[in-house]
Amino acid sequence: MPVEFRADLHIHTCLSPCSELSMTPSRIVERAASLGINIMAVCDHNTVEHVEVTAEIAKKRGISVIAGIEINSSEEVHILGLFENMADALSMQTVVYENLPGENNEDAFGMQVLVNESEEVLGFNKRLLIGATELSVNSIVELIHGFNGLAVASHIDREGFGIIGQLGFIPEGIEFDALEISYRTGRAKAHEMFGPYSHIPWITSSDAHSLDDIGRSTTWFVMEHSTFEEMRLALKGTEGRKVIF
């Protein structure tokens, strides 16, 4: 019997330069647990380096962590890549790193802190994680699918960095597995604004950059277990699984 799982599939950590330093994996898990979130995706800008530690902490609290990454395309469109395992996520990260020019400037963009379970600082990511990759939207979606992942257009209701704001509309021939509506736009308004895209599943998530943001917008997944393959079925709406937007 499928049951409902509460998912927040877009959470940044202190590795994203624009996130608050309090967004350590342990505190994020603590906060998610207190809100009754069952599934969360760690989606830092252009990196997956905080996924594993978050997943390990979350396991002890019974929360499933999806390996995610928010990739910035050459058109400055944000796309979430969600993966079944670390190996696939790391393969994606390798391609992103190869196509991500520049070095971070902490004064301008913020610190990119890598920490462990006990919030001890392990180091700082030197790459310009906030920057745009040299990969087009189309190639990013193809790469994500090539690594068996799910491609989600981030916050399509945001003018900056959303696909509709940057590109005017969602180009034909790009197979998104879902579109993310941010917390800013209510459900009724989303239907009004994005009606033409209702053939693609919609999700909503927090895009949390601070602890208080976590869970401000979540999606219910109706499925058998809180696994990646079940999520794939739910997004397709097959075998009794579904997504409640």
Add this chain to the structure above:
Amino acid sequence: MKLQEIIDSLSLKVENPSADLSREVTGAYVSDMMSDVMGNAKDGFLWITIQVHLNIIAVASLKNLSGIILVNNRVPAEDTLKKAIEENIPIMTTPLSAFDLVGRLYGLGLRCR
């Protein structure tokens, strides 16, 4: 002012010379955000941008723009150029920045009607 005159005066490279270069240019708009161009560019305008994504052709076509100038040595993506040829939208390129190019367009006497 005709598009061909602007091309000649500013030594722009035309990426798809088969397109109609005889159109009257009624003004210009500078933006890299396509939703903004869809909202603000007008019939016959030239569009100055660094965006090379395929969607620029659809936007130019939709707004009946006279052409697109890619600045800073940007070149159209392969599928973008193919679509530009199909849709008869002139794409020009230049090493100039948007600022320098617009200054020169102004210098030529181009104003938005």
